[in-house]
Each structure stands twice: as C-alpha cells, then as structure tokens.
Amino acid sequence: MKQENPFRKNQDITVSIDGMTGEGQGVAHLDGVAFFVPDTIPEETVSAHIIKVEKRYCVAKMTELLEPSEHRVQPRCEAFTACGGCTMQHMTYAEQLAQKRGFVEDAIKHLGGLQNVEVLPVLGMDDPWRYRNKGSFPFGSVDDSTAFGFYAPRSHRLIPLHDCPIQDARITELARQIAAWANKYNIPVYDESTGKGCLRACMIRVTSDGKRMAVVVTKGKLPHETELIDRLSEVDSLYHNRNDADTNVVLGNSFRLLKGEPTLYEVQNGLSFAVSPQSFLQVNPMQTERLYRTAIDFLDPKPEETVVDLYCGIGTITLRIAKSVRQAIGIEIVPEAVEDAKANAVRNGIANAAFLCDKAESALPALLQKGIKPDAIVLDPPRKGCEPAVLEAIAASNARRIVYVSCNPATLARDLKLLAEQGFSVEKVQPVDMFPQTAHVETVCCLYRQKKDFISVPHESNNADYLKNR
Numbered sequence: 001m002k003q004e005n006p007f008r009k010n011q012d013i014t015v016s017i018d019g020m021t022g023e024g025q026g027v028a029h030l031d032g033v034a035f036f037v038p039d040t041i042p043e044e045t046v047s048a049h050i051i052k053v054e055k056r057y058c059v060a061k062m063t064e065l066l067e068p069s070e071h072r073v074q075p076r077c078e079a080f081t082a083c084g085g086c087t088m089q090h091m092t093y094a095e096q097l098a099q100k101r102g103f104v105e106d107a108i109k110h111l112g113g114l115q116n117v118e119v120l121p122v123l124g125m126d127d128p129w130r131y132r133n134k135g136s137f138p139f140g141s142v143d144d145s146t147a148f149g150f151y152a153p154r155s156h157r158l159i160p161l162h163d164c165p166i167q168d169a170r171i172t173e174l175a176r177q178i179a180a181w182a183n184k185y186n187i188p189v190y191d192e193s194t195g196k197g198c199l200r201a202c203m204i205r206v207t208s209d210g211k212r213m214a215v216v217v218t219k220g221k222l223p224h225e226t227e228l229i230d231r232l233s234e235v236d237s238l239y240h241n242r243n244d245a246d247t248n249v250v251l252g253n254s255f256r257l258l259k260g261e262p263t264l265y266e267v268q269n270g271l272s273f274a275v276s277p278q279s280f281l282q283v284n285p286m287q288t289e290r291l292y293r294t295a296i297d298f299l300d301p302k303p304e305e306t307v308v309d310l311y312c313g314i315g316t317i318t319l320r321i322a323k324s325v326r327q328a329i330g331i332e333i334v335p336e337a338v339e340d341a342k343a344n345a346v347r348n349g350i351a352n353a354a355f356l357c358d359k360a361e362s363a364l365p366a367l368l369q370k371g372i373k374p375d376a377i378v379l380d381p382p383r384k385g386c387e388p389a390v391l392e393a394i395a396a397s398n399a400r401r402i403v404y405v406s407c408n409p410a411t412l413a414r415d416l417k418l419l420a421e422q423g424f425s426v427e428k429v430q431p432v433d434m435f436p437q438t439a440h441v442e443t444v445c446c447l448y449r450q451k452k453d454f455i456s457v458p459h460e461s462n463n464a465d466y467l468k469n470r
Ligand code: SAH
Pocket: 280, 281, 282, 310, 311, 312, 313, 314, 315, 316, 317, 331, 332, 333, 334, 337, 358, 359, 360, 361, 380, 381, 382
C-alpha cells in the first residue's frame, strides 16, 4: 500500500531540484513525494512553502534561493511569474533549449517506449525576443485607468502590461495607443462579472513586410470611432469586431473594416498567404520558415509523387509540397481555413493542390477507399495529437514516408509508439524552438515504413485522378 503524503499545506521545506516538467516547473523529490516548484532550475537548492497537497505530489512556492544554478538569469519581463506565459525566462537561452530537447527525449523514451531514437539539438533563434507577430490582449481597469495585459494563469484577473518582450514592439505600441484612446474618451471597460461596459480586447498583427493590422473588440457599438481611426493612422488594416456575448471568447462574429486594406499578406518562401483577422498563421515567422524547411527536407518530395497533408490549416505546408510533387492534397476541419487555402493556391498559381474540408480521421480512410495512393503523408495535428483512426489509415496506406510535425511531445510520443507498432521506424527527430522563453516546443519527425512484406505500387496506378474529379 502507498503511504499517505506526509506533507501538509503551509509547511516550509528545503529541496534540491532534480528535474523539470514539460510546463517549465522545477521538480524535486523528498520522502517519495514529488514537489513542483515554479521558477526554479534543476540542480538548485531552494526553500519553499507548500501551497497545495495531493496524494502523490505537492505544489510549493520558492521562498529563498539557497544555491542558484549557473544557468539562472534575470528575467526581462515586468510580469514574469504573474502572467504565467514565459515560464523559462529565468534561464539562459542555451539552457532553455537543452531542457526542451530533454522534454522531447523523455517523452519519446518513456511514453513512446522508443529507446534508440536520437533527438537532434533544438533549432533555436539567434535573438530569442520580440519574435511574435500576433498579440491578443484583454483590457481592464487598473487604478481607474484603462490598461491592457494578460490574464493571470487560470483566472480572469488582469495583469497589466506596458510591454511584452516576446512581442514585436509595434504590437504593444498599438495596444498602448488603443488604451490611451479609451482613457482620453472615458470608454468604459467591459466587465465580465457584470456584463457591463464596452471595450473588451484588441488583436494586433504585424506581417513580415512591416504592415500592421489591428482589431478592436467591443460589446455594443464602437464609441469615438473617428478619434480611434485618427489615433491609429499608421495602421494598414483596422477592424472593429463586435462581441455582445457574455462569454470569454475574444472575438465575436461581426467584423467591420474601419480603415485600410481588408487583407494583408505574409510572404513565406516565395508563396504569399492571406492574413485576415481570423486566419490561423504560425506566430513566429522566422522559426516557421525553419520548421517548414525541416519538414520539406525530411519529406524529400519527388516530382511523380502524391502527398497528403493532414491538418493543413491554410495550406502553408501543402502549397510548398505542391511545388515539388505531382499532386498535394490538404485536409483540414475548419471551413474558413480551407477557403483561405484554396484562395492561397489560386493566388500563387498552384494548380496541383486540392483541399478537403473534413476530419482527418474520416477523410484519409475515404481517400484511400477512392483509390488514392499517397507516397508520403505529412501531419501537423493540434495538441491532442491524432485519433487512432488516422494512424490506422496511415498504416493501411501505401505511404512509405511520414513527416509528423507536433506541438506536444507527449501526444507525439504516444502516436509514434502506435506508428512504430504498425511497422514504421523513427529516423529523425528535430525539435524547433517556435516559442522562446516559454516551455513549448515544436518537433518534426521523419518515419520510414519498415514492413518487410510491403509491396511497392508503381506510380502509373497511383491516380484515380483526384484533382480532375474534385
Ligand atoms: N499545418 C498548419 C496548421 C497546423 S495547426 C500550419 O502549419 O499552419 C492544426 C490544424 O488542425 C488546425 O488548422 C486545426 O483547425 C486542424 N484540425 C484540428 N482537428 C482536426 C481534425 N480532426 N481533422 C482535420 N483538421 C483538424
């Protein structure tokens, strides 16, 4: 029988940190109990105050740093710890990358049961700050003045910000301008608890060619509209979004262009992608380029091939693949993203890419049923990973090469295990740091089919010419 947790809430302890969770919290072990201590680093010794006790673990808050790690640095952000976003700002960037490689390696070994897979060093940034090209901030009242910020972790308490050092500086500059407009004209801030007030949030994007888009979200009509337009005169695309619902969803359904261009464009590797207020794009353009380049390198596409791109979003990967293969088929569940993907294909003059709006778990089996024989499959699922039906369909297909792009090492490892059981070997694992200062890590994996009884299908039979029949 497991003994009860002998520790009590409000107890003070001294612990040595011996690991780190995938969320970037230090972990220590004492008397068979795990302690999660935020803002610490492996090999540090700290005094901590227990704030939560569960059966097998405790959460504790560091009260004194007794022996600091050589990897500790002064966090740059005024809101470090309070905001909860950048849980690794107290570590050197080199150590952040080492820890992230460890997250991927641990997951693949322990959750995936794959002992002999080498995880390559994480591809990091030369300058790991100001990389985000999109910010979304709620507004709140602080000392009778309107401020923007982030909500504290698991709460709706506003942590006001003057700046956020992982955002492009032009983004927080615009948020400050909107707050200044609200303060000047006494625009009441929306209050979630009462449903009263007007100004809710703003969303701001900057494209790689320096154009700016701002969306101001209100409950009810937009007051002092002319003054807002005047104040944001340098913005290239300004929208009002009206969200009258008393929910915590940021954007409502109604968008109105107040000024400038309805759509901006993001150019990646010679392809241009439409950026409208709701389009999904990766938020770190420099690292996105490296992520996609790695995925294409691993895919090694050939001119006669058919490639399926599952979870394709607006077709950023599909259209790149299409340039090098006979046909590329993207599958995505969100109808607006599929519309964007189709328009992106047309605008870029790409005729050999098709997009299907469906769940990957039903669309891939249906494609195979129709006689499509993909030579390779790319997949980039959301954090929860793939439904088993997707992995089974991949195994049942003719695809010999799989490129799996993942934003969650735990679900990646679970899915790799299943693919390995189906006869694929994991050849390369390349983590890419898309979100410096945070604990998130993106990983690109390359798998080859190893099945001995696999029968090669000649390319001539690889058609049912899907593109003509779509
Ligand atoms: N590859 C794209 C998008 C990856 S994000 C890029 O790099 O930009 C994951 C995408 O999967 C999202 O666009 C989401 O809408 C989509 N998605 C989520 N569940 C899905 C499902 N069951 N089937 C197909 N697409 C899904």
